[in-house]
Amino acid sequence: MSYIQGFVTAVPTAKRQAFEEHARKAAELMREFGASRVVDGWGVDVPDGKVNDFKGAVAAKDDETVSFGWMEFPDAATASACFEKMMADPRMRELGDMPFDGKRMIFGGFEPLMDEGEAVSGGYVDGFVIPVPAANREAFRDMALSAWPIFRDHGARRDVEAWGVDVPRGTVTDFFRAAHAEDGEDVVFAFLEWDDKASRDAGMKAMMEDERMKTMPPEMPFDGKRMIFAGFEVV
Incomplete structure (x- = not known):
């Protein structure tokens, strides 16, 4: 089964060029060592949340930008x-x-519950970190699979929803604290890939007007108030 190593980082905004250069060089080695894909995104639409958000997830300072990225592998052993x-x-x-x-x-390490569509070279990414009760794993997957055709029909190129299977506790912060996860909850690392931000903005607007949205379950299998999300351009 495929495997994803997900990351969220606070980067000094003034060091974007250095970050991109470091990321590109590291990605070359990671692919040599077995990664099938390496993606780094630079936060361009990172909203403040009422409960939690990506900035708080990594204790980002005013002069820092949030980066969201991942590495894909054929399996956890690789x-x-x-x-x-x-x-x-x-x-x-x-x-x-x-x-x-x-x-x-x-x-942390994540096991895909669903992986639909085709990856985009470059592009724009909506990134998500979601606390989900362990007992709701299949309900979450069913919800995501039901929503995918609507995203796809309005321009989304790929949707990956990955369940945390090796998510360590950190001394400063970690995915559990980022999502304000409670006892009995696991963390989902998810992303939607788009061709560009314009396609994403138009697609999300069209989705809100799509009649199929009315058929989605009225209650999500997780606490949406603790879901954190943001938009990133791939560097």
């Missing part, structure tokens, strides 16, 4: 081997210091 190779390869150290505070980066 992901584990990749990270072992990364730690042992001197070329990783030659990349120099990371252009962000690694102590506030949150990360």
Whole structure:
């Protein structure tokens, strides 16, 4: 089964170029070590939330921008081997210091519940982190599968909903705290890929007017007030 390693990071806005250069060089090595795809997104539409949000997830400061990214692997074993190779390869150290505070980066391993559509090269990404009761795993998957045709018909290119299976607790922050997850809840890492932001904005507007939205279940299998979301352009 495929496997996703997800990340959220706070990057000094002034260091965007350094971040992009570091990300590109690291991605080349990660693909050599077994990753099938590496994506890094730069926050361009990161709203403040009433309960929680992406900025709070990584304790972002006023002069920092949130980055949302992931690596895709054919399976968890390949992901584990990749990270072992990364730690042992001197070329990783030659990349120099990371252009962000690694102590506030949150990360985890996720198993896709659904993966529909085709990946976009570049483009725009809607990223989500969602706390879901463990008992509602299948209900969440069913809801996501029901919504996908509506997203697809209005321009979304790919929808991935991935369930946390190896999500560590952090000393500063982590995915559980980011989502304000409660006992008995797991974390979902999800993303929608679009060709560009204009396609996304038009598609979301059209979705709200689509009659099929009225047939969606009135109650979501999670607390929507604690779902965090934002828009990112792929760097």
